[in-house]
Amino acid sequence: MGEYSKALSSYERSLEILKIALPLNHFDLATSYNNIGMVYSHMGEYSKALSSLERSLETSKIALPPNHPDLATSYNNIGMVYYNMGEYSKALSSLERSLEIQKIALPPNHPDLAQSYNNIASVYDNMGEYSNALSSYERSLEIRKIALPPNHPDLATSYNNIGGVYDNMGEHSKALSSYERSLEIRKIALPPNHPDLATSYNNIGMVYYHMGEYSKALSSLERSLEILKLVLPPNHPDCAQSHNNIGMVYSHMGEYSKALSSYERSFEIRKIALPPNHPDCAQSYNNMAIVYSHMGEYSKALSSYERSLEILKIALPPNHPSLAASYNNIASVYDDMGEYSKALSSYERSLETSKIALPPNHPDLATSYNNIGGVYDNMGEYSKALSSLERSLEIRKIALPPNHPDLATSYNNIGMVYYHMGEYSKALSSLERSLEIRKIVLPPNHPDLATSYYNIAMVYDNMGEYSKALSSYERSLGIIKIVLPPNHPSLATSYNNIAMVYSHMGEYSKALSSYERSLEIRKIALPPNHPDLATSYNNIGMVYYHMGEYSKALSFYERSLEILRKSVSSTDPHLAVVKRNIENLRNRF
Structure with missing residues (x-):
C-alpha cells in the first residue's frame, strides 16, 4: 500500500520483542532486520537500508549453514540496494555471490535462480551493457519456462524485462512484441485490475512515447492509471509515477499546461507518500523544470533543477548517475540562455561524474560528449565541437x-x-x-x-x-x-523556415504570410516573452525592410528587442543581431 512509516513502526516493534525473547543471533532477528531494511529501501533511504540488511546478513551467517538459500536472499537484497544507489560493481558482486550460493543449494532450474539472473540483468541494463543484460534475462526466462506453468506471472515479468532492454537499444518493435507477450500472459494469469497489468500498459505506453506515437502512448498510460486508481490507495507512489509518465507525453506534444498539471499531481502524491528527500521527489522537480525550460521560463527551470539536485545530493552517493543527469539538465538551461561558459562547466561536471559511475563506453557518456559538442557548436568553436561529437559517436558505435x-x-x-x-x-x-x-x-x-x-x-x-x-x-x-x-512550437518553426526560403527567393508576400502564421502559433503556444517570439518579430521586420516598408520594419525590430531584453542574457548573440538590424535601419533615415 506504500504506507512505509506504518510498516516500519510495526517491523521495529516486532524487532524489540524478538530481541527480548530470543538469543542474540537467532535467525528470526535476521528476518526482522531484513524486513526493516527493505522498507528503508522502498523509502529511498539506502544507507539505512544497507545498515539493516548487513546486520541481517551478519546474523544469518552465524545462524545458518554457509550455503543456505536465505544467505543468498541477503546478498540479493544488499545487491539491489547498491543497484538503486547506482553502485553497479558492488551490486554485481553481491548478486553474483547470491547466485553462487543458489547454484549450490538449489536444483538447476529453481525459480530463485531465474530471479538472480533477472536481477543481474537489470544491473547490466543500467550499465548500458545490453548484450549481457539480454543474455541474463533470457537465461532467467529459460529457467522459468522449465520450472513454471506456461502462463505464470513470472514469465510475464521476464518478457517485460526483455522488452525493456530492447526499448533501451532502440529496437522498439521488438520491445513492443515482448511487452505485448507479457501483457497477454498477465491477462490470463491475473485478475483484470491487477497492478502488474497497469505496469504492462505503462511500459507499452512508454515504447509508443519513444516511437513518437503520442496518442497511442497516452491511451496506454491512461489505461494504466485507471487500473492503479482502482487497486491502490489514492496516494500510492505508483500513481505518482503514472501521472509523471502522462506528463512526459504531454510535454513532448507541446501541451505544456497539461504536462505541468500531470507533473504537479505526481508531485503532490510523492510529498504525501515519500520522505522529503526521496529520489522520486527529485524526479518531479526535474520534470517540471523541463516544461519550464520548453516554455522559455528559464529562471523557474533552473530553480526546479537545482532543487532536484539538492535532493539527489542528500539521497544518493556522490557519483550516482542521477547526479550526472542533474548537472546535464542544469547545463541545458544555461545553454538555452546563451550562458555557454556555465553550460560547459555543468556539462563537464556531469561527464566527470559519469566517468566515475559508469563503464567507459556507457551510452550516458556518449550523451555527455554530445552535449558538450553542442555547446562548442553554439560558441562557434567548431573543431572542439566536432571532436566531442565524434567521441560521442565512437562510444555509441561500440555500445549500441x-x-x-x-x-x-x-x-x-x-x-x-x-x-x-x-x-x-x-x-x-x-x-x-x-x-x-x-x-x-x-x-x-x-x-x-x-x-x-x-x-x-x-x-x-x-x-x-x-x-x-x-x-x-x-x-x-x-x-x-x-x-x-495544431499549435505546437515546432509547427511555428517550420512556417518560420519556409518563410526564410521565400524571403531568399525574393517572394516577400509568401514569406510574410508564413512568418505571420509562425507568429500566430507562437503567441498561442509560448509565454509572452519567449525568445522565439522575438525571432518572429525580427524576421517579419526583415521582410518589411526588404520590401522598403521601413517604419513597419522598425516597429517589429523594436518589439523583438523588447522581448529579448526580458528573456536572455546581455551577451546573447541574438540580442546583438536585433540591435544591429535597428541600427542599420536608422542609418537609412
Missing part, C-alpha cells in the same frame, strides 16, 4: 546496435556543425546518414524524421537550392502536422 536512434542523433549533430562551418557537402552527407537510420528504426511519421528533413532543408537553403529546401521543409511540416497538436 548499428541502427540505434542515438547514432542518427550523432550523425545529425555532426552534420549541423559542418553546416555552421559552411561545409555543406559534408553536412549533407552526415544529415542524410542520420535520415537513413531514422527511416529504418522509426515509424514513418516520427518527429525525428521531421527534424532530419528540416535540417537537410536548411543546408539546401544556404546552398541556394531553394526548390530542394522548400521540398524538404514541406516534408518536415507534413510529418509535424500529423504527429503534433
Whole structure:
C-alpha cells in the first residue's frame, strides 16, 4: 500500500520483542532486520537500508549453514540496494555471490535462480551493457519456462524485462512484441485490475512515447492509471509515477499546461507518500523544470533543477548517475540562455561524474560528449565541437546496435556543425546518414524524421537550392502536422523556415504570410516573452525592410528587442543581431 512509516513502526516493534525473547543471533532477528531494511529501501533511504540488511546478513551467517538459500536472499537484497544507489560493481558482486550460493543449494532450474539472473540483468541494463543484460534475462526466462506453468506471472515479468532492454537499444518493435507477450500472459494469469497489468500498459505506453506515437502512448498510460486508481490507495507512489509518465507525453506534444498539471499531481502524491528527500521527489522537480525550460521560463527551470539536485545530493552517493543527469539538465538551461561558459562547466561536471559511475563506453557518456559538442557548436568553436561529437559517436558505435536512434542523433549533430562551418557537402552527407537510420528504426511519421528533413532543408537553403529546401521543409511540416497538436512550437518553426526560403527567393508576400502564421502559433503556444517570439518579430521586420516598408520594419525590430531584453542574457548573440538590424535601419533615415 506504500504506507512505509506504518510498516516500519510495526517491523521495529516486532524487532524489540524478538530481541527480548530470543538469543542474540537467532535467525528470526535476521528476518526482522531484513524486513526493516527493505522498507528503508522502498523509502529511498539506502544507507539505512544497507545498515539493516548487513546486520541481517551478519546474523544469518552465524545462524545458518554457509550455503543456505536465505544467505543468498541477503546478498540479493544488499545487491539491489547498491543497484538503486547506482553502485553497479558492488551490486554485481553481491548478486553474483547470491547466485553462487543458489547454484549450490538449489536444483538447476529453481525459480530463485531465474530471479538472480533477472536481477543481474537489470544491473547490466543500467550499465548500458545490453548484450549481457539480454543474455541474463533470457537465461532467467529459460529457467522459468522449465520450472513454471506456461502462463505464470513470472514469465510475464521476464518478457517485460526483455522488452525493456530492447526499448533501451532502440529496437522498439521488438520491445513492443515482448511487452505485448507479457501483457497477454498477465491477462490470463491475473485478475483484470491487477497492478502488474497497469505496469504492462505503462511500459507499452512508454515504447509508443519513444516511437513518437503520442496518442497511442497516452491511451496506454491512461489505461494504466485507471487500473492503479482502482487497486491502490489514492496516494500510492505508483500513481505518482503514472501521472509523471502522462506528463512526459504531454510535454513532448507541446501541451505544456497539461504536462505541468500531470507533473504537479505526481508531485503532490510523492510529498504525501515519500520522505522529503526521496529520489522520486527529485524526479518531479526535474520534470517540471523541463516544461519550464520548453516554455522559455528559464529562471523557474533552473530553480526546479537545482532543487532536484539538492535532493539527489542528500539521497544518493556522490557519483550516482542521477547526479550526472542533474548537472546535464542544469547545463541545458544555461545553454538555452546563451550562458555557454556555465553550460560547459555543468556539462563537464556531469561527464566527470559519469566517468566515475559508469563503464567507459556507457551510452550516458556518449550523451555527455554530445552535449558538450553542442555547446562548442553554439560558441562557434567548431573543431572542439566536432571532436566531442565524434567521441560521442565512437562510444555509441561500440555500445549500441548499428541502427540505434542515438547514432542518427550523432550523425545529425555532426552534420549541423559542418553546416555552421559552411561545409555543406559534408553536412549533407552526415544529415542524410542520420535520415537513413531514422527511416529504418522509426515509424514513418516520427518527429525525428521531421527534424532530419528540416535540417537537410536548411543546408539546401544556404546552398541556394531553394526548390530542394522548400521540398524538404514541406516534408518536415507534413510529418509535424500529423504527429503534433495544431499549435505546437515546432509547427511555428517550420512556417518560420519556409518563410526564410521565400524571403531568399525574393517572394516577400509568401514569406510574410508564413512568418505571420509562425507568429500566430507562437503567441498561442509560448509565454509572452519567449525568445522565439522575438525571432518572429525580427524576421517579419526583415521582410518589411526588404520590401522598403521601413517604419513597419522598425516597429517589429523594436518589439523583438523588447522581448529579448526580458528573456536572455546581455551577451546573447541574438540580442546583438536585433540591435544591429535597428541600427542599420536608422542609418537609412
